Amino acid sequence: MHIPDGLISPQTYLPALAVAVPLWVVAGRKLQARLGDEMLPRLAVFTALALLLSTLMLPLPGGTSGHAVGVGLLALIFGPWIAFMAYSLVLLLQAVVVGAGGITALPVNALAMGFVGAWVTVALYRSLRRLGEAPAVVIAVWFAVMVSALLLALVLGLQPSIAQSPDGSPRFFPFGPAITVPALLLPHAFIGAGEAALTLLVFRHARKRRWLEAPR
Amino acid sequence: MHRPASRIHAPPSVIGALVGVSLSVLLPAGANAHAVLHELVDGEAVIVRFSFPGPEQPVFEPYEVFAPGSETPFQTGRVNARGEVSFRPDRPGAWRVRLFTADGHGAIVELEVDAAGTVAVAQGGHGHGHDYWLRVLAALGYLCGAFGLLVIWRRRRTHAGTA
Numbered sequence: 001m002h003i004p005d006g007l008i009s010p011q012t013y014l015p016a017l018a019v020a021v022p023l024w025v026v027a028g029r030k031l032q033a034r035l036g037d038e039m040l041p042r043l044a045v046f047t048a049l050a051l052l053l054s055t056l057m058l059p060l061p062g063g064t065s066g067h068a069v070g071v072g073l074l075a076l077i078f079g080p081w082i083a084f085m086a087y088s089l090v091l092l093l094q095a096v097v098v099g100a101g102g103i104t105a106l107p108v109n110a111l112a113m114g115f116v117g118a119w120v121t122v123a124l125y126r127s128l129r130r131l132g133e134a135p136a137v138v139i140a141v142w143f144a145v146m147v148s149a150l151l152l153a154l155v156l157g158l159q160p161s162i163a164q165s166p167d168g169s170p171r172f173f174p175f176g177p178a179i180t181v182p183a184l185l186l187p188h189a190f191i192g193a194g195e196a197a198l199t200l201l202v203f204r205h206a207r208k209r210r211w212l213e214a215p216r
Numbered sequence: 217m218h219r220p221a222s223r224i225h226a227p228p229s230v231i232g233a234l235v236g237v238s239l240s241v242l243l244p245a246g247a248n249a250h251a252v253l254h255e256l257v258d259g260e261a262v263i264v265r266f267s268f269p270g271p272e273q274p275v276f277e278p279y280e281v282f283a284p285g286s287e288t289p290f291q292t293g294r295v296n297a298r299g300e301v302s303f304r305p306d307r308p309g310a311w312r313v314r315l316f317t318a319d320g321h322g323a324i325v326e327l328e329v330d331a332a333g334t335v336a337v338a339q340g341g342h343g344h345g346h347d348y349w350l351r352v353l354a355a356l357g358y359l360c361g362a363f364g365l366l367v368i369w370r371r372r373r374t375h376a377g378t379a
Contacts, residue, residue, distance in 0.1 A: 006314065006324040035370060044363035048356055055352045057269045066319075089362065097355040098348070100269075156320045165287060174278065175318050183318035 001066070001152050001184060002054075002094065002109050005102030007173045009163035012155060016107035020088075023115060027085040034082065039213055043078060047086040050074055053198075054090060055098060058191065066187045068195040069148060072141035075118035076125060076203050078213045083121075087114035112151040120144040137203055138196040145192035146185060153177065153184040261302045262335055264313050264325055266295060269348040273299030277317045284309025305329045 050070030057067050070090070074083035088110045095101040101109050124140035157177030160170040175183075206212060267273040274295055281291040281303045291303045295315065305311055308331045316322045328336045 001320060003320050004322050007316065007320065007322045035366075037370075040363065040367055040370070044360065047363070048359055051355060051359060052352070055269070055355075089359070093355040093358055097358060098351045152320060167288075171287075173320070173322070174316055179318050180320065184320060187319065 001069070001113070001149055001188065002091065002101030003105040003152060003156065004100070005095075005104050007102075008105055008108060008155060008159055009172045010104075011162050012159070013104050013108055016111055020107035020111055020115075023084065023111075024088060027081045027088075030079075030081040031085050034213070039078075042211055042213070043082065043086060046074055046077060047090060049202075050087060051090045051093065053195070055094065055100065058194070066191045068191055068198070069113055069117055069145055070195070071114055071117040071148075072121040072144050072195065073199045073202055075121040075144075076137065076140075076199065077206050077211060080115075080118040080122045082213075083118035084110070084114045087118065108152070108155055112155070113148045116151060117144045117148040120147050133204075133207075134200055137200045141196040141199045142192040145188055145195055149184040149188040149192075150181065153180040156180045156184075259304060260333065261304045262311075262327060262329070263300055263302045264327070266299045266301070266315050266323060268321075274315060274317050274321070275299060277315060279313060279315045282312040282314070283307065284311060305333055308333075 050073065053068040053070035053073075055067060071083055071087045074086050078086070088106075091101055091106055091109050091114065095103050095106055121140045121144040124143055125136050128136035128139055154177060156173050157175065157180035159173035160176055163171040165171050173180075265273070266277075275297055276294045278294050279292070279301050280289040281301065282288075283290040283305070284307065290311075293301075295301055301313055301315070303313075305327075308329050311327045311329050313325045313327065314322065315324075330336045
């Protein structure tokens with residue numbers, strides 16, 4: 001669900017950059033404070049897993065395809081700040097090397113998927129833990145994927161009314177929210193379910209191995 | 217005996233109709249409305265094929281083609297069933313093709329068209345799906361390298377602190 005370059009207006013990505021930069025500074029400080037010899041290789045492995053998950057295209061009903069996000073697992077194991085930082089690195093590499101997403105869209109993608117995705121996952125997991133670990137992880141990850149998809153759908157859907165040519169035609173993304181919201185939410189309902197199941201499997205393994213670094 | 221030359225006598229309504237038809241031929245082409253004519257044109261077109269990293273391609277998704285230096289589309293439409301856009305540039309320069317999908321995917325491809333109408337250089341977008349996984353592998357390599365640098369930086373800082 002990465003937004004590529006050229007689809008969103010400067011009126012959107014410049015304010016997003018102004019919000020994202022201080023959050024990256026805070027996340028960088030939190031990461032520096034918690035970096036340890038054991039944590040660093042684990043963080044590298046799980047960040048690589050998130051990169052792979054978010055590049056693996058899955059065929060979906062209707063002839064389209066989509067990919068998982070991967071930030072929920074990072075958030076459950078390392079906490080939301082470090083997950084945000086690591087996922088921003090994933091998005092940067094995807095934009096520069098892989099060709100998914102974009103540089104101008106990086107702040108928007110990082111805020112919607114990295115920051116909001118990580119915080120929604122952790123907040124929901126903590127509040128639902130009394131229901132049991134499995135439902136808490138599954139609901140938290142699925143809901144986080146849907147919230148990120150909704151945010152990006154709204155950002156895209158607002159573009160026709162934010163930036164227009166002199167003749168009134170959209171200068172950037174042409175579809176309104178009536179099209180973008182179902183176009184993103186419907187596929188991500190399936191993607192989120194798959195990602196939630198995979199996250200639960202890996203999270204249980206990580207807990208048994210005592211790899212969890214996030215404050216409980 | 218002199219016989220007078222024969223004359224055609226036509227009623228005034230017929231003469232009026234003939235004058236009207238003659239005048240309509242002389243009118244500018246724009247006034248000859250309501251007829252859509254066609255001809256087959258022999259020529260070459262630029263074809264851009266879009267695809268997703270997997271086996272799918274965007275089908276019937278909207279696109280825009282912009283001529284060099286223009287913000288008004290030269291051509292708009294929807295890609296065909298093979299994910300292709302084809303157009304005939306009418307001038308050399310940097311042409312842009314923009315593609316959007318409703319779920320927020322898209323691409324902007326810049327094509328440098330020469331005076332002969334052929335594409336000299338293509339920029340933007342990313343190569344076809346064949347090298348996608350090579351790029352993912354490269355990204356994984358950069359990621360491992362970045363964390364490796366972080367480990368080296370931490371060790372040096374620790375050593376500097378204990379020395």
